[in-house]
Every structure is written in structure tokens, then in C-alpha cells.
Amino acid sequence: MDRIKALRIIENRAAPNCRRVRIFLAEKGIEIPYDQIDIMAGDHFKTEYREKVGTYRVPVLELSDGSFLTESIAICRFFEMENPEIPLFGRTQLEVSLVEMWQRRMEFELLWPIAFVLRHGNPKMTVLEDQCEAWSVANRPRVLVGLETLNKQLTHNQFIVGPNFSVADITAIVAVNFLRTIRVEIPEHLEFLLNWKATVSQRSSIGA
Amino acid sequence: MDRIKALRIIENRAAPNCRRVRIFLAEKGIEIPYDQIDIMAGDHFKTEYREKVGTYRVPVLELSDGSFLTESIAICRFFEMENPEIPLFGRTQLEVSLVEMWQRRMEFELLWPIAFVLRHGNPKMTVLEDQCEAWSVANRPRVLVGLETLNKQLTHNQFIVGPNFSVADITAIVAVNFLRTIRVEIPEHLEFLLNWKATVSQRSSIGA
Structure with missing residues (x-):
């Protein structure tokens, strides 16, 4: 099986949970495309988004197997394993x-x-x-x-x-x-x- | 430095967060002493408990270095590393x-x-x-x-x-x-x- 890759993050720049992930990735030096969704217009509540992503939350990480990972900390942990040389979840x-x-x-x-x-x-x-x-x-x-x-x-x-x-x-x-x-x-x-x-x-x- | 060991868990049998840790440890086959605290009598709000543990939460894991670990999921993760052969936080x-x-x-x-x-x-x-x-x-x-x-x-x-x-x-x-x-x-x-x-x-x- 091919290794699953991170494709892009769907987020909203003003949302604190999205900022957590952006800071985390900047600390690790990982670059990834960010696509914005307008949560103040309620776009994350629309049926198309919810059916695709499985929830109405942001941010979302789109993966190369077609799945979507939500929860900021779960997304951070995915990238912790991507680049473990800069540990942000601890060492011992x-x-x-x-x-x-x-x-x-x-x-x-x-x-x-x-x-x-x-x-x-x-x-x-x-x-x-x-x-x-x-x-x-x-x-x-x-x-x-x-x-x-x-x-x-x-x-x-x-x-x-x-x-x-x-x-x-x-x-x-x-x-x-x-x-x-x-x-x-x-x-x-x-x-x-x-x-x-x-x-x-x-x-x-x-x-x- | 000596390896830090788990000494005992202070908990309340009726509390769902405590039950999470008990089930987790049973899945891993790890035995540890459990001491009960009466939360319905408010014993976890008492100064002695809060100063010792650093919060009023249960459960608490007492460690051999004299420190106390709170948050059910943090306690579970401590034991995940103690016995990684039965992984409960995932593999890949x-x-x-x-x-x-x-x-x-x-x-x-x-x-x-x-x-x-x-x-x-x-x-x-x-x-x-x-x-x-x-x-x-x-x-x-x-x-x-x-x-x-x-x-x-x-x-x-x-x-x-x-x-x-x-x-x-x-x-x-x-x-x-x-x-x-x-x-x-x-x-x-x-x-x-x-x-x-x-x-x-x-x-x-x-x-x-």
C-alpha cells in the first residue's frame, strides 16, 4: 500500500483551532496548501462539506486515500509522526x-x-x-x-x-x-x- | 536517573473518567493499587488534595518521583508506553x-x-x-x-x-x-x- 500523504488543510484563518495547527506545522517546518472556508457565512454547516468531511468542524486535513482527518490535535499528531525529529508531543x-x-x-x-x-x-x-x-x-x-x-x-x-x-x-x-x-x-x-x-x-x- | 514508576491511582469508582483508566489498564493486564476518594463528600476539593495533586480532578496517578499525573488520557498514555505490546492508541x-x-x-x-x-x-x-x-x-x-x-x-x-x-x-x-x-x-x-x-x-x- 502506498504511504498515505497529507494533501491540504481546509481551515479558517480566524479560528483558534486552525491557528494551533498552523503554528504546529511552522514549528516543524512542514509546508502544506491551506484552503479557506468561510465559517462566518456558515459554509462548514452545508451538506456538501459535512458529508465530505464527516463533521462540521475546522480544520480538516485531506489525505491521499480520500479520507479527511479532523480534530486539531489529531492533525498535529499525524504530523508529529511525519516529522518526529522536532518533537512537540514530548520525548520520554x-x-x-x-x-x-x-x-x-x-x-x-x-x-x-x-x-x-x-x-x-x-x-x-x-x-x-x-x-x-x-x-x-x-x-x-x-x-x-x-x-x-x-x-x-x-x-x-x-x-x-x-x-x-x-x-x-x-x-x-x-x-x-x-x-x-x-x-x-x-x-x-x-x-x-x-x-x-x-x-x-x-x-x-x-x-x- | 531511575526509571519513573507508577505507584498507585487515586480515584472514585463511580466516576466515568476513572472507569476509563480502569478499563484501559485491564485491557493491558497492568495491575496497580487503587485508593478511593469520596468526591460526593467533596474530598477532592480539600486544600490538602489540591496542593498535593495540583488540581481537584480524579483520577490521579502517583509516580515514584513524587509527582502526580492527572487527566485520564494522559494517564492512559503513560501506560501505553509502559506496555506498548497491546496498543490502544493505534499502530500506524x-x-x-x-x-x-x-x-x-x-x-x-x-x-x-x-x-x-x-x-x-x-x-x-x-x-x-x-x-x-x-x-x-x-x-x-x-x-x-x-x-x-x-x-x-x-x-x-x-x-x-x-x-x-x-x-x-x-x-x-x-x-x-x-x-x-x-x-x-x-x-x-x-x-x-x-x-x-x-x-x-x-x-x-x-x-x-
């Missing part, structure tokens, strides 16, 4: 486990709460979400808890899982940059988080 | 990516919606959750969408990702068994899902 048994743990915590405790505040609370987001405004309100304080958690972890680590930049940092920087959409500033006393943000923001991948 | 580049994709989809589209319905809607769950009842209500229809998605994927697959049982099946069976807590039955027309459930339920690991 412990580091791999800690990257998984922190990648998930940064999703569940920071990126999702920010997304919930925005998608369930901003009138412009009705095209993307059956809104539940109470859920937007409930998540706003959780965002600050997530920022405190990240700051605490960074008090004794250069990156989130020690000395090596990982996919956990990618999820976290995308979440932190997404704060502006809900008009939240990082509190000044979270200095380890602010220093980490300044350092990570200098990486060339962050502009991807 | 494509299978590993598809397991990641389906594991996540079964969490986000099925297990979390069920958990949200229960935790935000059942008065007994106030000890576990700052409840947002509207979020419970919003998630109930999503549970049925998740079951339809699972059934559709199983129309052409023995297990969720083809011929091999994986952690995606573990997440899905734990979710499906958790339906009783929100009094939802699998609709009769989802016959592929019902057949898969009957097959998976016969595995000895499921009683773990």
Missing part, C-alpha cells in the same frame, strides 16, 4: 504524559472557557452556535482561574512542560491571544505568564 | 491519528454532553459543580446527536477505528454506560451501536 514516557496532561488542561481550563464566553455570549456568533448565554456568563470567571493555573505552572518552568516547547504551549498561546475577543487582559500580577507570553511570541511560528 | 500513522480523532470526538460529542446534562441538572450534583441549569438543558439533545454519530461510524467498522479495539471504544462505552444517569436509552434504530455495545460489553476489561 514522563514528558509525553505531561504534555498530554497540560495540553488537555490548557484546552479544558483556558481555551474552551474563552471560546464558551465568546461563542455563547457575542451576538455575532449566533451563526456558529446555538447560544446558551448563561453558559457564557458561567465561563467568564473560569478564564481567570485558567490564567492563574498557567501562571503557577510557569513559576518553575521555562515552558509549560519544562525546558522544551510543546503542543501544550501552542494551545496556551493561542488561548491567551484569543483573550482579546472577550476583552480580557492578563492581570499584571501574573508575571510568569506575561514573561512566557513575551518569549513565546518571539518564535517565528507564532505568525503562521 | 493513520490509525494513531484516527484514534486520537475519535477518542476526542467521543469525549466532546458524547461523554461531555452526558456529563453536562447530569452535573448541571441533577440537584445531587451541586457538590461537584457550580450548576448552570440552562447548560444541562442545552446538552440533552446533543447526547442523541452523539449517539447517531457513533452509530454511523460503526456501520462500516467493527470497532470505532476499524478492526482494532482502542481507547476511542473505551471512552465511548463508558459514555454509553453513563447514559443511565440521565435516563436516556439508546434508540432502537441505532442497531450498529447496539451491536457494538453488546460485543464490547463481553470483554472482561469492562467489569474493571
